[in-house]
Amino acid sequence: MSLLVLHAVSKSYGALKVTDDISLAVTEGETLGILGPNGAGKTTLFNLISGDARVDAGRVEYDGVDVTALKPHQRCHAGIGRSYQVPQPFGNMSVFENLVTAACFGAQEGEQEAWQTAHEILAQTGLMPHANRPAGGLTLLDRKRLELARALATRPKLLLLDEIAGGLTEPEAKQLVEELKQIKARGVTMIWIEHVVHALLSLADRLFVINFGQKLAEGEPRAVMSDPEVRRVYMGVEA
């Protein structure tokens, strides 16, 4: 069953059509990888799914319900969690407080339950040693981890990950992939925008490639990566 269906969504900023008639379905439990050159419209697509931006045309259906008119917090309460490309923690709050806040306001948990959630996710994401540190003072890897942890604390059924491996070293990216595998094994449906292709390929069941706001290719990862048009546009390889 499809957890998310985009029906011909479009979005323009001024004269620029950033999302151009994109239709897409994501099955429950699936990990969909999203690729595309810089400025192709990948993050905008996430914004249309999470409600951070409104579609100009088309519909967003989540868990069988039309959520097109819902605000971001309502979509979050319904189970759509996301990370941002530039981590957005509450910098003056501790790591633990950031997670409690996400659990309270995202997953609508009471204080006690939110504390338990925060503990559980600290353990899952390796952030326990930093629980009491101000989020603003974390290293890049730990800020990325916290971005993932905050999204997890909202208890998503659908998790949107925006370039979570960008800027990490090779061993750090590997570690992150292992964490994402565990999340996937727990049944969370994921859409992952990522330029670190080998990380994406180690997890994605399917790829969706965007160029100039339009779908360029979609399908089984290896087939998509060997598509001459994808190689030309995304990797600069002449067909």
Ligand SMILES: Nc1ncnc2c1ncn2[C@@H]1O[C@H](COP(=O)(O)OP(=O)(O)OP(=O)(O)O)[C@@H](O)[C@H]1O
């Ligand atoms: N709120 C906005 N107002 C005006 N233009 C915008 C806005 N958001 C995005 N854009 C423009 O839309 C285009 C697509 O941006 P988007 O961030 O979706 O691309 P992307 O594929 O995620 O890029 P990257 O890989 O560099 O993160 C860019 O030209 C960007 O400048």
